[in-house]
Amino acid sequence: MVFSSVTFLFLFLPASLLLYYIIPDIRWKNVVLFFVSLVFYAWGEPVYVILMLYSILLNYAFGRVMGRTQKYKKQVLVFLIVMNLLILGFFKYYGFLMDTVNSLTGLSLPVRQLALPVGISFYTFQALSYDIDLYRGKFPPQKNFIAFGAYITMFPQLIAGPIVRYEDIERQLTARTHSLDGFGSGALRFTAGLGKKVLLANLCGSLFDTIQASGGNISTATAWIGTLAYAFQIYFDFSGYSDMAIGLGECMGFSFRENFEDPYACVSVTDFWRRWHISLGTWFREYVYIPLGGNRVSTTKHIRNILVVWLLTGLWHGASWNFVLWGLYYALLLILEKYVFLKWKIPSFIRRIFALAFVLLGWIIFYSQEFPQMLTTLAATFGFAANGFADNAALYYLTSNAVLFGFCLAFCIPATGIFLKDCRNHLPGRILLAAGGAAVLLLSVAFMVTENYNPFLYFRF
Amino acid sequence: MKNLYAKIFAVFFLIVIAGAAVLHFMTPDRAYSAAEKRNLDQAPELSPENVAAGVFMDRAEGYLQDQFPFRDQLMQTKITVQSTLLRNRESQGVYLADGMLVERFTMPPEEETAALLASLEAFAARNPGPSYSFMLVPNAVAFYRDRLPAYALTDSQDEYIDRFFFSLPEPFEAKDVRQLFKAVKNDVLLYYRTDHHWTTEAACIAFTGQTEDLAHVTVSGRGYSAYTVADRFYGSLQSKSGFTGLGPDAIRIYLPDRDAEPLFYSVYYPDTQSLESSVYDTDKLATDDPYQVFLSGNHPLVEIETSARTGKRILVIKDSYANAYVPFLVPGYDRVTVLDPRYYYEDIDALVKSGRFTEVLFLYNVNTLSADTSLKTVLDNRQ
Numbered sequence: 001m002v003f004s005s006v007t008f009l010f011l012f013l014p015a016s017l018l019l020y021y022i023i024p025d026i027r028w029k030n031v032v033l034f035f036v037s038l039v040f041y042a043w044g045e046p047v048y049v050i051l052m053l054y055s056i057l058l059n060y061a062f063g064r065v066m067g068r069t070q071k072y073k074k075q076v077l078v079f080l081i082v083m084n085l086l087i088l089g090f091f092k093y094y095g096f097l098m099d100t101v102n103s104l105t106g107l108s109l110p111v112r113q114l115a116l117p118v119g120i121s122f123y124t125f126q127a128l129s130y131d132i133d134l135y136r137g138k139f140p141p142q143k144n145f146i147a148f149g150a151y152i153t154m155f156p157q158l159i160a161g162p163i164v165r166y167e168d169i170e171r172q173l174t175a176r177t178h179s180l181d182g183f184g185s186g187a188l189r190f191t192a193g194l195g196k197k198v199l200l201a202n203l204c205g206s207l208f209d210t211i212q213a214s215g216g217n218i219s220t221a222t223a224w225i226g227t228l229a230y231a232f233q234i235y236f237d238f239s240g241y242s243d244m245a246i247g248l249g250e251c252m253g254f255s256f257r258e259n260f261e262d263p264y265a266c267v268s269v270t271d272f273w274r275r276w277h278i279s280l281g282t283w284f285r286e287y288v289y290i291p292l293g294g295n296r297v298s299t300t301k302h303i304r305n306i307l308v309v310w311l312l313t314g315l316w317h318g319a320s321w322n323f324v325l326w327g328l329y330y331a332l333l334l335i336l337e338k339y340v341f342l343k344w345k346i347p348s349f350i351r352r353i354f355a356l357a358f359v360l361l362g363w364i365i366f367y368s369q370e371f372p373q374m375l376t377t378l379a380a381t382f383g384f385a386a387n388g389f390a391d392n393a394a395l396y397y398l399t400s401n402a403v404l405f406g407f408c409l410a411f412c413i414p415a416t417g418i419f420l421k422d423c424r425n426h427l428p429g430r431i432l433l434a435a436g437g438a439a440v441l442l443l444s445v446a447f448m449v450t451e452n453y454n455p456f457l458y459f460r461f
Numbered sequence: 462m463k464n465l466y467a468k469i470f471a472v473f474f475l476i477v478i479a480g481a482a483v484l485h486f487m488t489p490d491r492a493y494s495a496a497e498k499r500n501l502d503q504a505p506e507l508s509p510e511n512v513a514a515g516v517f518m519d520r521a522e523g524y525l526q527d528q529f530p531f532r533d534q535l536m537q538t539k540i541t542v543q544s545t546l547l548r549n550r551e552s553q554g555v556y557l558a559d560g561m562l563v564e565r566f567t568m569p570p571e572e573e574t575a576a577l578l579a580s581l582e583a584f585a586a587r588n589p590g591p592s593y594s595f596m597l598v599p600n601a602v603a604f605y606r607d608r609l610p611a612y613a614l615t616d617s618q619d620e621y622i623d624r625f626f627f628s629l630p631e632p633f634e635a636k637d638v639r640q641l642f643k644a645v646k647n648d649v650l651l652y653y654r655t656d657h658h659w660t661t662e663a664a665c666i667a668f669t670g671q672t673e674d675l676a677h678v679t680v681s682g683r684g685y686s687a688y689t690v691a692d693r694f695y696g697s698l699q700s701k702s703g704f705t706g707l708g709p710d711a712i713r714i715y716l717p718d719r720d721a722e723p724l725f726y727s728v729y730y731p732d733t734q735s736l737e738s739s740v741y742d743t744d745k746l747a748t749d750d751p752y753q754v755f756l757s758g759n760h761p762l763v764e765i766e767t768s769a770r771t772g773k774r775i776l777v778i779k780d781s782y783a784n785a786y787v788p789f790l791v792p793g794y795d796r797v798t799v800l801d802p803r804y805y806y807e808d809i810d811a812l813v814k815s816g817r818f819t820e821v822l823f824l825y826n827v828n829t830l831s832a833d834t835s836l837k838t839v840l841d842n843r844q
Contacts, residue, residue, distance in 0.1 A: 007525055046512065184472075188467065395611070433466055446536070449532055
């Protein structure tokens with residue numbers, strides 16, 4: 001079930017909230033949360049819900065084992081890491097691995113293509129964060145199975161993040177407050193995310209699809225417009241989803257960390273990754289980069305560390321070579337920035353332009369599943385386009401989407417966020433927030449009920 | 462006080478999500494949407510198999526969307542925001558043009574057109590005797606590009622028609638209406654503003670070649686006059702795109718004048734085995750597709766026998782554009798057989814041989830022909 005579906009918003013959500021709020025005790029609220037989250041997951045994945053339950057049981061049980069032994073603590077951790085990665089690897093990367101082996105060796109080993117269980121990358125990473133931090137002694141093992149199950153399955157962040165680390169919500173699982181104020185502020189946050197997804201991301205997505213459908217017959221201007229449309233689409237899609245997750249969490253008394261901070265306002269590629277999908281970046285830093293030594297090692301090892309982290313980041317996004325290439329592209333950019341560019345004195349607006357250009361080119365690698373298509377698009381953006389610099393189509397896409405792009409741009413700049421935050425401090429601002437929220441909610445519903453099924457981009461990961 | 466806005470929004474949010482759910486379950490489901498001209502999804506069956514296979518969940522979303530309270534109004538809101546606030550005047554391949562809705566044209570691959578032309582040639586060669594002609598009618602996009610939004614994307618129908626007629630094989634005669642239409646395109650309403658069909662006047666111009674005084678025309682020596690029979694017509698382009706505000710359109714039909722020599726004819730529809738005395742089915746005027754007044758909509762085959770005694774028999778192989786054109790043929794032939802390949806699954810060669818036709822006319826509009834595959838299938842006679 002996706003948040004921007006009628007089934008979720010008008011059936012699952014009211015029913016779940018009703019159940020959640022009529023039950024007084026927090027332990028029973030956790031039972032409700034666990035139960036409705038399983039329904040939420042089973043709605044889209046009737047079979048794989050068993051796999052998820054197995055994963056929960058595994059991490060819960062061996063987490064408790066780890067709490068009881070000092071001697072074999074490390075062995076238990078290694079076992080858990082291996083098991084979690086095996087499950088993820090089997091369901092996400094097995095087909096890709098076998099295809100690669102087949103094409104490298106010329107063999108034709110049979111490959112059974114499995115459907116990717118939705119959200120597996122997210123919940124496996126959450127479970128791993130629990131295992132590793134438990135080993136590090138950051139908190140005692142969770143003895144309550146329901147509370148642990150609620151942590152892994154919690155429907156707001158179950159299928160597309162943010163990746164909530166156990167240490168951040170350990171206390172909230174047993175003690176959190178519920179209030180109408182908190183609910184309202186959460187609902188407002190959810191509505192903002194819904195609007196981003198339904199009103200901005202989907203419209204940009206349909207422009208992007210139209211341009212993709214024209215194949216290689218594009219001009220340089222069209223290639224850039226298409227890439228810009230994709231950049232807006234993926235940002236509003238994914239950050240909209242995070243807003244909805246954070247908002248829904250808030251509605252139930254949880255407080256999750258932010259996942260995005262105006263990524264397109266970055267001054268460098270390094271800065272971009274501090275602002276984009278923060279929970280994933282944090283995860284890799286905490287559990288891969290720093291354990292490998294981070295930057296407190298020799299230059300060679302540091303470069304190795306960056307390569308490892310970005311290769312994995314690329315692969316995390318999908319079992320496909322373009323994601324590997326995309327990860328390595330960022331590794332290269334980050335190494336260059338670290339050792340060369342950031343040492344130069346360049347005016348900040350030029351840095352911004354270059355950072356954005358690199359991010360946009362990155363999206364071309366990201367969205368092109370086929371190499372020939374990737375090369376055609378990349379060539380087109382550099383002026384080697386079949387239809388010259390600008391054609392009639394480019395002018396049409398630009399004129400008929402100028403207002404949409406204007407809205408997108410407005411919601412990408414930090415000033416808008418600052419303004420909206422400040423609105424809470426004065427009466428006209430608060431009226432604007434409530435009225436604007438109401439308008440966005442109704443308008444989103446209008447767009448939702450007439451749209452056919454519209455899955456989130458981040459479902460594939 | 463400081464958080465009053467959050468409390469108010471919380472209540473509003475809950476009223477909207479719970480209220481819509483309650484309204485949905487309180488109001489009866491609709492079977493059909495007049496605004497969208499389609500059947501709406503109905504509640505999926507809740508069975509263990511459906512749930513296990515995920516079918517129930519997949520269909521539930523479509524059902525809930527289709528039966529959502531105030532769906533028509535919400536749809537209207539969406540399209541208005543899109544066309545006015547966002548200034549995007551295109552929806553589902555339909556442009557909100559100046560004063561009319563215009564469908565975009567997409568050039569088909571050249572191989573497809575070549576294959577169709579080859580099938581036409583082979584069909585005529587297998588069935589010698591009658592004279593063959595092809596009337597390819599352009600759509601609104603061919604004449605009103607200047608009314609589309611700036612830089613609107615569409616391929617050129619002129620180019621398609623030029624190519625089609627240039628390669629049209631012997632013995633086909635090309636019937637090109639473009640010059641006639643171009644001359645009157647700003648004076649006569651050639652296409653319905655909200656529908657993809659041409660108007661009866663346009664069909665009349667195509668048949669008679671007459672471009673002035675279209676209220677009274679002469680067809681095969683008989684005087685005919687135009688009468689408005691429907692004036693609340695909201696057509697397919699409106700329901701497809703959602704753009705409203707341009708209609709309603711009016712539909713006119715031509716009837717023989719009182720002093721004209723009487724003509725008797727019968728109209729037989731083999732698929733429904735019904736025999737009628739008019740090419741106009743006035744029952745259809747009350748439905749939400751009143752264009753079906755012509756020949757009662759689309760049928761695989763229609764057989765019209767007349768008392769004209771001209772010795773001429775014609776076979777019309779066509780799409781729905783011809784429905785408004787066929788009434789003009791009636792007084793000039795002893796028999797008019799109308800075949801719609803989209804619904805026809807019989808042996809066409811046998812039909813041509815047994816019908817002893819003197820003429821075979823193909824009548825298509827460009828949008829249908831360029832996207833159609835049924836004509837080639839029928840001509841190749843592979844049922």
